Amino acid sequence: MTIDREEVKKVANLARLNITEAEEEAFTTQLNSILGYFDQLSELDTTDVQPTTRAIETSNITRADELTPFPDKEELLKAAPEQQGEFFRVPKIISSDEG
Amino acid sequence: MTSAAPAKTEYEAIIGLETHCQLNTETKIFSRESTRFDGDNPNTNISPICLGYPGVLPVLNEKVLEYAVKAGLALNCQIAPYSKFDRKQYFYPDLPKNYQISQFDLPIAEHGWVEIEIVEKPNTEPIRKKIGVTRLHMEEDAGKLTHGGSDRIDGSTYSLVDFNRAGIPLVEIVSEPDLRSGKEAAEYAQEIRRIMLYLGISDGKMNEGSLRCDVNISVRPVGQKEFGTKVEIKNMNSFSAIQKAIDYEIERQIEAIGKGEPIYQETRLWEEGTQRTKSMRMKEGSSDYRYFPEPDLPPIEVSTEQLESWKAELPELPLSKRHRYQSELGLSAYDTRVLTDDRTVAEYFEAAIAAGGDTKQVANWVMGDLAAYANSNNLKIAETELKPEILAELICLISEGTISGKIAKEILPELSTKGGSAKALVEKKGLIQISDTGEIEKIIDEVIASHPKELEQFRDGKTKLKGFFVGQVMKKTSGRADPKLTNQLLSKKLQG
Numbered sequence: 297m298t299i300d301r302e303e304v305k306k307v308a309n310l311a312r313l314n315i316t317e318a319e320e321e322a323f324t325t326q327l328n329s330i331l332g333y334f335d336q337l338s339e340l341d342t343t344d345v346q347p348t349t350r351a352i353e354t355s356n357i358t359r360a361d362e363l364t365p366f367p368d369k370e371e372l373l374k375a376a377p378e379q380q381g382e383f384f385r386v387p388k389i390i391s392s393d394e395g
Numbered sequence: 396m397t398s399a400a401p402a403k404t405e406y407e408a409i410i411g412l413e414t415h416c417q418l419n420t421e422t423k424i425f426s427r428e429s430t431r432f433d434g435d436n437p438n439t440n441i442s443p444i445c446l447g448y449p450g451v452l453p454v455l456n457e458k459v460l461e462y463a464v465k466a467g468l469a470l471n472c473q474i475a476p477y478s479k480f481d482r483k484q485y486f487y488p489d490l491p492k493n494y495q496i497s498q499f500d501l502p503i504a505e506h507g508w509v510e511i512e513i514v515e516k517p518n519t520e521p522i523r524k525k526i527g528v529t530r531l532h533m534e535e536d537a538g539k540l541t542h543g544g545s546d547r548i549d550g551s552t553y554s555l556v557d558f559n560r561a562g563i564p565l566v567e568i569v570s571e572p573d574l575r576s577g578k579e580a581a582e583y584a585q586e587i588r589r590i591m592l593y594l595g596i597s598d599g600k601m602n603e604g605s606l607r608c609d610v611n612i613s614v615r616p617v618g619q620k621e622f623g624t625k626v627e628i629k630n631m632n633s634f635s636a637i638q639k640a641i642d643y644e645i646e647r648q649i650e651a652i653g654k655g656e657p658i659y660q661e662t663r664l665w666e667e668g669t670q671r672t673k674s675m676r677m678k679e680g681s682s683d684y685r686y687f688p689e690p691d692l693p694p695i696e697v698s699t700e701q702l703e704s705w706k707a708e709l710p711e712l713p714l715s716k717r718h719r720y721q722s723e724l725g726l727s728a729y730d731t732r733v734l735t736d737d738r739t740v741a742e743y744f745e746a747a748i749a750a751g752g753d754t755k756q757v758a759n760w761v762m763g764d765l766a767a768y769a770n771s772n773n774l775k776i777a778e779t780e781l782k783p784e785i786l787a788e789l790i791c792l793i794s795e796g797t798i799s800g801k802i803a804k805e806i807l808p809e810l811s812t813k814g815g816s817a818k819a820l821v822e823k824k825g826l827i828q829i830s831d832t833g834e835i836e837k838i839i840d841e842v843i844a845s846h847p848k849e850l851e852q853f854r855d856g857k858t859k860l861k862g863f864f865v866g867q868v869m870k871k872t873s874g875r876a877d878p879k880l881t882n883q884l885l886s887k888k889l890q891g
Contacts, residue, residue: 310683312486349479349688355696358457361420364427366442373438375448382437383541383555386488 297335298328405617406652408645410574410610414587415565416597417536417605418462424535424564425453425496425692432603434539437557445535445562447492453691455480459564460503462596463533464697464705466566467504469590469712470528477696478503480533480689488556489537497567499686502532503695509590510714511582514728521728526583527571536563572611572622577641581634584608589713593738601632608637613658614648623648624658628672630665640665644672716741724754733762739777752787753794760786764804768811780814781807789817799878802826830877832884835868838876839888842867853889861885 304324308315315323366372378385423430426444433439444451467474481499507528512521538558542551568587574580588606591597599606608631613623628644631637643665648658663672711719713735720731735741740761747757761776765786769776789810792798798821806820821827829835842864843850853860864885868876 310484310685350690350693352693354693357454357693358460359427359454361422361456361458362427363422363429365440366428369438369441372441372443372446372448380555382439383557384438385543386554386556388552389488389540389542389554 297331299331300324404653406614406645406649407617408575408612408614408641408648409572409622410576410580410612410641411572412568412570412574412580412583413609413611414568414570414584415536415607415609416466416568416587416591416599418459418564418566418596419598419605420456420458420462420564422456423562424456424459424533426562428562430563432605433559434557437555437559440559441561445491446558453496455692455695456564459533460695460697461705462564462594463503463531463566464702465594465709466568466591466596467507467531468702468706468709469594470504470507470509470531470568470587472504472507472528472531474504474697474702475501477501477694479694480692481686482689483534483684483686485684487537488554489540489561491538491558491561495535495537496689496692497534497686498532501694502530503697504531505529507531509583509586511579511586512717512728512732513578513582514732517729518727519729521732524573524579526573526579529569529571531566531568534565534567536560536565577638577645580610580641581638584637585634586713589736593710593712601634604632610637610641610644612641612644612648614645614652623652624660626658626660627662628665629662629675632667636665636667639670640672643670647672710738713738724748726754726758730758730762734758737775739775743777743783746783747786747790750784750787752783752790756790756794757786760790764807765811768808772811779811781811782814785810785814785817792817792821796828796830796877797821798826798828799874801874801878802828805874826873826875828877829872829875830880832880835876835881835884836888838868838871839864839881839884842871843888850889854891861889864889 301320301324304320304327305315308320308323373379373382373384376384417430418424420430422428423440423445426442428440428442428445431440444453464474478498478501480496482494483497483499484494486493508525509528510523510525512523514521538556538561541555541557543553543555570583574583584606588597588599588601591606592599597605601607610628610631611625612628613625615621615623626644626648628640631640644663651658659674662675664675665672716735717728717731720726720734721728726734734744744757744761747761748754765776765779765781769779772779789803789807793800793803797818802821803817806817806824806826810817810820829838846864846867849860849863853864865878865881868881868885869878
């Protein structure tokens, strides 16, 4: 599998990344070499192998529904680039890419 | 004879619902702060986890899993023996991590159904229809935006974010496109809400956003196999809004097709003020969510033992109650619907029957005087002081002839406020019905003797005056005379 510059532009757009033409060129080459490596892996026959989503075999890690509020909300607000009173403040929303 | 009008194309609407229910757990889905609805104090229930700060580790709340499985079972779904979480990537300021933790290809529950029952009028056969439930999955809610500089996003210069809602557990329930009208869709949404409330896992408040429905809708000529272009409608915050938005949208789409105008695949918002749907945005090809497995959360394997124990905790659900009330108790579909809408009312009703109250009488009291008393005092029926056993006692007092129905209605407010035994109250107040023929005759004689003019008028043909005499007897006995007996005896005496 290979990808072209159009695909790189599309992926960059989906990730909201602004990249220059030179970067497009460079990333196309780099991504293709990474994908080329995966092609090598694809030579293995994995027909009867379940997809691996994690390296450690574990399941059902849950916690009790017990309240432990985080003590320092002010600290959390301060960590944001911009705040206004008790709110996080964000710039003008231009694209409605809501889920 | 005029020539026949050109055949009008018949259309049908294909409707599916995506319903989000907030679960009423104490804490958020992956972190330990409160889920309490608190619009006045923004960003009080937040933590580094729900804000997605670097280096944090979300851990699933065990109650969320339990509630989701119970909801899945109640919707007749198959519960997945192996399920996992995924990241759904999109960019919007109400989503702090730029991805939502949701479930993609292995949801906790799939392949279910709910039965809706539409009762048009009292004493008519209900229309029953099974609506497929494609899937139910767990996910986290997003935060809330307030737009600054304008009340609309278009003119705003910045936005403010409150993350109190971010991370509140949701189940998203996706229906099959089995619905055909606004009425069916509203009924389906109500049934989902009813089930959640019966399970006690959500408060189902549409006006506070703890139950939200998005509608997918398209129309096509009857007989056509392919679906029309699908439009999504959002922003309905009541069941009647769901119904009206859908009916409006069906009309709009049929009209557009009739005029040869295209239907765009888009999201439209229901506007309560104008009672219209309005285009919000085109669905772009870019809504590519690039799901991938959530590496921070291990998969979920629900064991058979766990599943069985949760199944055993399920209450009797509305569907089963509806069927049972109609087939075993012989109640009408209409009464059944009123009695089963709220679990506490249904349980009150059942307890009163178990205590010996006549089914039909209990139903009438619960839906009539008792509901009226509770409503006017802003209480639920089960919260009144009239316990179900006492209602049964009261009904038995009437059927035994100890008190009249009228007296029962009169003492209901006192019983509902102060509680205590109906029989004791009746005895204390001396309200026991007079059913002794001799005693009633004596009173009738007195009444007749003191109203010679009315008697004469009656005997001259003004038979309506019988009511007057009944009234006088009741007045003399403070309403305690057996009404049936009084009527019979009066008839005889008045004829002379």
